[in-house]
Amino acid sequence: MLLQSLSTLNYRNLADATLRFPAGVTGIWGANGAGKTNLLEAAYLALTGLTDAPRLEVLVRSGEREAYVRAESWQGGSLSVLETGVGRGRRTTKLDGVRVRGQELPRGSAVWIRPEDSELVYGAPTLRRAFLDQLLSRLSPRHAQMLQRYERGVAQRNAALKAGEDWAMGVWDEQLVTLGSEIMTLRRRAVQRMATLAAENHAALGSRKPLYLELVETTTPESFRHDLKRRRGEELSRGATVLGPHRDDLRLMLGDFSAADYASRGEARTIALALRKAELDLLQERYQEPPILLIDDFSAELDPQRRSFLLRLAASVPQAIVTGTEGFPGAVQSLRAEAGQFLPTQAPSSAPAPQLDTAEVKL
Numbered sequence: 001m002l003l004q005s006l007s008t009l010n011y012r013n014l015a016d017a018t019l020r021f022p023a024g025v026t027g028i029w030g031a032n033g034a035g036k037t038n039l040l041e042a043a044y045l046a047l048t049g050l051t052d053a054p055r056l057e058v059l060v061r062s063g064e065r066e067a068y069v070r071a072e073s074w075q076g077g078s079l080s081v082l083e084t085g086v087g088r089g090r091r092t093t094k095l096d097g098v099r100v101r102g103q104e105l106p107r108g109s110a111v112w113i114r115p116e117d118s119e120l121v122y123g124a125p126t127l128r129r130a131f132l133d134q135l136l137s138r139l140s141p142r143h144a145q146m147l148q149r150y151e152r153g154v155a156q157r158n159a160a161l162k163a164g165e166d167w168a169m170g171v172w173d174e175q176l177v178t179l180g181s182e183i184m185t186l187r188r189r190a191v192q193r194m195a196t197l198a199a200e201n202h203a204a205l206g207s208r209k210p211l212y213l214e215l216v217e218t219t220t221p222e223s224f225r226h227d228l229k230r231r232r233g234e235e236l237s238r239g240a241t242v243l244g245p246h247r248d249d250l251r252l253m254l255g256d257f258s259a260a261d262y263a264s265r266g267e268a269r270t271i272a273l274a275l276r277k278a279e280l281d282l283l284q285e286r287y288q289e290p291p292i293l294l295i296d297d298f299s300a301e302l303d304p305q306r307r308s309f310l311l312r313l314a315a316s317v318p319q320a321i322v323t324g325t326e327g328f329p330g331a332v333q334s335l336r337a338e339a340g341q342f343l344p345t346q347a348p349s350s351a352p353a354p355q356l357d358t359a360e361v362k363l
C-alpha cells in the first residue's frame with residue numbers, strides 16, 4: 001500500500017491543501033501545536049475510515065459544518081480514491097466515487113503509532129478491548145459483523161433487564177450465547193498469535209523483561225449459557241449484562257508483574273510499540289502487503305535503543321510518515337509543519353542517521 005496524495009478540507013487546523021507522498025520515509029517536524037498529529041489522524045481516517053475521536057464534530061474546523069479527507073493510494077498495483085466526509089454524528093465514505101460502508105475501505109492499509117498508545121497499558125479495559133476488537137474487525141469482516149450484532153444484542157438485553165422483563169431473557173440469552181461464543185473463540189485464537197508476535201517484538205526492542213499477553217474472560221464459550229442463568233438475579237437488579245466478551249480484558253504482564261501497575265512510562269511505551277508492531281505483522285500477514293506506517297512524535301519517551309528500533313521499522317516498510325519536533329534521519333522527503341501548513345524543507349536533525357539494517361526488524 002502506498003499513499004500517493006492526501007487532500008483535506010476543513011479538517012481541524014489543517015490548511016485546505018493536497019500533499020504528495022513519495023515511497024520511503026516522509027519526516028514532518030515542527031513546533032508543538034503545528035498540526036502534525038492532525039495530519040496523521042487525517043491520513044489514517046482517509047485510508048481506513050477509522051477514527052477514535054470521541055465525537056466526529058471535533059474533527060471539523062471550528063466554525064465549519066463538515067470536514068473532508070481524500071486519499072489516492074496504490075494497492076495491489078492499482079490506484080484507488082478513498083474519501084471520507086464527517087459532520088455532527090455523520091460519516092460518509094466513498095471508494096472510487098461510489099458510496100460504501102466504512103468496512104468496505106481497505107482494512108489493512110495503515111497502522112498508527114503514537115505516544116498515547118501507552119494508555120493501552122495504563123488505561124481502562126475498554127481501551128484494550130477496543131484495540132483487540134478493532135484489529136480483529138480489520139482482519140475479519142465476519143468478526144466486525146458479529147461484533148456489531150452482539151453489541152446491539154447486549155444493549156437490547158440491558159434494556160429488557162432494566163424493564164425487569166425476566167420472561168424475555170431466554171431469547172436474548174440465546175442470541176448472546178451464539179454470537180458471543182464465536183467472538184470469544186476468534187479472540188482466543190487472535191490473542192494467542194498476537195502474544196507470540198508481541199513477545200518477539202518486545203524482545204527485539206531490547207527489553208530484558210519478557211512480555212506476556214493473556215485474555216481475561218468473564219465466561220467461556222462452553223459455560224456462557226449456564227453463567228447467564230446463574231447470574232440472572234444479579235443482572236436484573238443491576239439492569240446490565242455483567243458477563244460476556246464485552247466485559248473481557250487483555251492482561252499485559254512484564255515478567256511476573258502486571259504492566260498496568262508496575263511498568264515505567266518508557267516500558268509502557270515499549271509494550272505499546274510491541275503491540276502496534278504485532279498489529280502491523282498481522283495485517284501484513286492477512287493482506288499480503290505491508291500497511292503504511294504513521295508514527296507520531298517518534299522520540300517521545302523512548303531511549304536511543306528503542307528510538308533506533310522505530311527508525312529501522314520506518315525504514316523497513318515501503319512507506320512511512322513520521323512526525324517529531326526534530327527532523328527524522330534518513331527521510332526521503334522532509335516537511336516543516338507550521339500553523340497547519342506543510343512546506344518542503346531540509347530537516348534539522350540532532351539524531352544520527354539510522355543503520356538501515358532492515359534484517360534486524362522482523363516483518
Ligand SMILES: Nc1ncnc2c1ncn2[C@@H]1O[C@H](COP(=O)(O)OP(=O)(O)OP(=O)(O)O)[C@@H](O)[C@H]1O
Pocket residue numbers: 011012013030031032033034035036037038039057058059060061062297325337
Ligand atoms: N476542530 C478544530 N478546529 C480548529 N483547530 C483545531 C481543531 N482541533 C484541534 N485543533 C488545533 O490544532 C492544533 C494542532 O494540533 P496537533 O495535535 O496536530 O499539534 P502537533 O503539531 O501534533 O503538536 P505536538 O507537537 O504538541 O503534539 C492545536 O492547536 C489544536 O488546538
